[in-house]
Amino acid sequence: MTDLATKPDADAELPKGTPPVVDGENQADVEGSTVESSTVEPESAVEPETADVDGTDEVVDETSPEETTVVLDDASPEDTTVVLDEPAVERDADPVDADPADADPADATGEVEDATVAMESTHVGAAPTGNGPDAPAYAWAPAEPKPRKSRKALWIGLGAGVAVTGLVASSLVLIAPGTSIAGVSVGWLTPGAAAEAVQARLANTTIVLTGAGGDVEVTGADLGASVDATGLAETAFAEHPMWNVTAWFPPADEVVVQLDDEAATSVLRAAAPELYADPVDAQVEFDAASTSYVTVPAEPGSGIDLETVRQALTDAFASGQSEIELPVEAVPVEADIPTHVAEGTVGQLNTILDTAGFYIGAERTVPIDRATAASWLTVAPGDDDTFEITADAAAIQPHVDTLAAAVNRAPENAKVITDSAGKVLREESGGQSGREVGDTSNVASDFASQLAEGSGAFALPVNEVPVTTVALARRIEVDLGDQRTYMFENGNLVQSYAISSGRSATPTPTGSFRVYAHTAEQDLGAACRDPSRTDSYCTKDVKWLTWFAPDIAFHATYWHNNFGNPMSHGCVNMPTNVAEFVYRWAPVGTEVWVHG
Structure with missing residues (x-):
């Protein structure tokens, strides 16, 4: 920019119709003064000046009042400075990544094509005139900056592209709209979120026990209700992914609700205790008089039918209901160990007593009496609602220690009668092989295991002593x-x-x-x-x-x-x-x- 500092004549006038700008420093001095318009005529002798901006020669016309800033100092003619700004030069468009906030306001006058001289005046009473000490200072107003090129379309396009990309990516991990699992809408959800939604809905589904239940409320969470939420959600996503529009709005999947029987029974018993009576399991006892095992029959109890509760919860969950009423009444509750189970165990035990002994082949070589065999056994309820049979190896061992004396036998030699030439005239006796008990170190423990499995016939390890013919x-x-x-x-x-x-x-x-x-x-x-x-x-x-x-x-x-x-x-x-x-x-x- 070319600055021209000259001192105009004291009688110089501003262009007509142009308001003066009062310098802030001298605003107090002009109080009660009146500013009269005067015109400053540009020097006609000044030739246009050529400026080289960015390698381009452009002509700056300094004779145009519109492109001239005039600063008038009213202190004295010597202090009056006229500053002529360079005309704005047409420049290339800024890069798209330029930040308007980084622009320096001081450079604004260099970026304007047609600056208009604006004179602003502050009137406080009458402005003084002339070049006296009370005369105000004037300055040309800065030109308005050139409007920047708009890039809204570019930014809108980029945002739309990101949105489309996100939508496509989401469609690869979300379940299709309109998909539901047993009344729970899982569309627009990931499988993990869908599983959580299904389990949460089930946990909050409420059953109101009416009738004998006294209108007590229990929730799916109280009953230990569960479904394979993860499996159902993964299946829903596999069969109805969001990207497949043909899979949108499918029919609802059916589910099977399971209850934690122990938790459900505990909650329902607490809710309606008058409906519950504990059943008595069947028992197995040894009758010493008959030296046989006998059955003590089971006695049924009463309570709320868990299957009815489970089905009611399933129906409410499948239909999307948050609450359902269920009339309840006491129904017979079978014992965990029914009578027929005890009878089966009794039959097994008595077979053990009938056959208990140590065997060599089919021969019951060392029989064990029924009372002794029963004393080896313990019968107690098992984990699977049956009876568990165990045997005491230590009680069996004393009988094992007597086996050698009871089993060992010397061989009986065969005899034949011959003449002096050795011709057999008659077989006197066929003979009998001898036998000896083998290793008995594990017999007691092995027999105990066999008795627990229901067999009382133990095959002894025996070594045979062969027959000799005489x-x-x-x-x-x-x-x-x-x-x-x-x-x-x-x-x-x-x-x-x-x-x-x-x-x-x-x-x-x-x-x-x-x-x-x-x-x-x-x-x-x-x-x-x-x-x-x-x-x-x-x-x-x-x-x-x-x-x-x-x-x-x-x-x-x-x-x-x-x-x-x-x-x-x-x-x-x-x-x-x-x-x-x-x-x-x-x-x-x-x-x-x-x-x-």
Whole structure:
């Protein structure tokens, strides 16, 4: 800006019609003075001046009164200063991010294209005239600033874009409008907020117990009511997201309300105590007289039906009602442990008593009496409204300690009778394997666990001792000279008896023979078959005949006692007990040697 400081003539006048501006410092000096208009004529000799602004040559016309600021100091002609401002230069538009608040008001005169000289005057009485000490000071008024370019459209566009972006983003996490869960509107909500709204509505839903209930109010929260609010909200969002306009305003989802039975019963009992009577659970007892378990039947109680309450709460919640009336009355309440449960347990326990014992295979080797088995058991109500059976391993252990004596058994060897060549003539005994109880360190605890599961038959760990077969080679020797019979087993003499062999007229044949038959009792002699024969004899009821040669046998003799001497018709006479022993000891095929 070009400043021209000149001192105009004292008689200089302001342009006509232009009001003077009174300098604030001299306002008090002009009190009661009158300001007369005068005109200041610009110097015609001043040539227009060229200014270079931002590289552009522009012409500043300093002769225009509209572009000139005149400051008049009334103190003296020497103090009068005329300041001519530069004309405003047309400049480029400010950047969009310029802040109007940052503009310096002192620079406003440099940004005006057509500044208008405005003279403001303060009149207090009559303004003094002339250039005396009381003359007021005048100044040209600042020009109005150039209006800034409007950018409202740009800012509105940016705001609208942000709003649209936010709406699109919201549609990805919100449930569609018009969606409801059991009467609870969850549209425009996130799944988390929807879950909270559903649970809050349920908690505040109220049931008024009318009739015998005495109009007492209980809420869903009091009853411990709950729904799968999180699952329902997530399902609502999955099936009806806000971005899918085809899923808007769907039908309401149905829900299932659950009650905390213990909390609900407690609240309802407190609300209507006269409707409640406690049921009595069935019991199981051991009757010592019959040594059996018996059932003590359950007794029903009374109270408010929880299912009716739950359904009423569900209906109110589903229909969006905040309150519903429910007429209530006492209904039978079954015991937690009914009679049929006790009866089933009694049957199981008595089966244990019937079968209690230690078993080897199917054999109940060591039985346990019913009273003893019952003393091992404890029966008490369980957590699942049944009965729990437990057994005392310490009480079982003393019986385990006696098992070895009761169970262990030595093997019985098998025996076979053979001839001297080893040919088996008869199986004397099949034999029996032995047994020994195995490790019993865990038997008591294992049996206790098994009894708790309902089984009284405990299979013992047993080791088998195998059978050994013994062969006995037997033979008989008859010494006619000594009138004795000798019996050998595996070469060893086991018995020797005096006998009576045949007399000289009817001698006993000698040689090697084998037993070929046995007869328990028989009549001897041809006369027995033909009484007319006088050359024979007949001896009735002869016992224990062991035949080893034609018509020759070892047999019992009851008609004489002269053993050690020949007395027979050829057979070998023996005392009755000896004859029976030989009869049973020598099977068919036993070797017999008769010599003199």
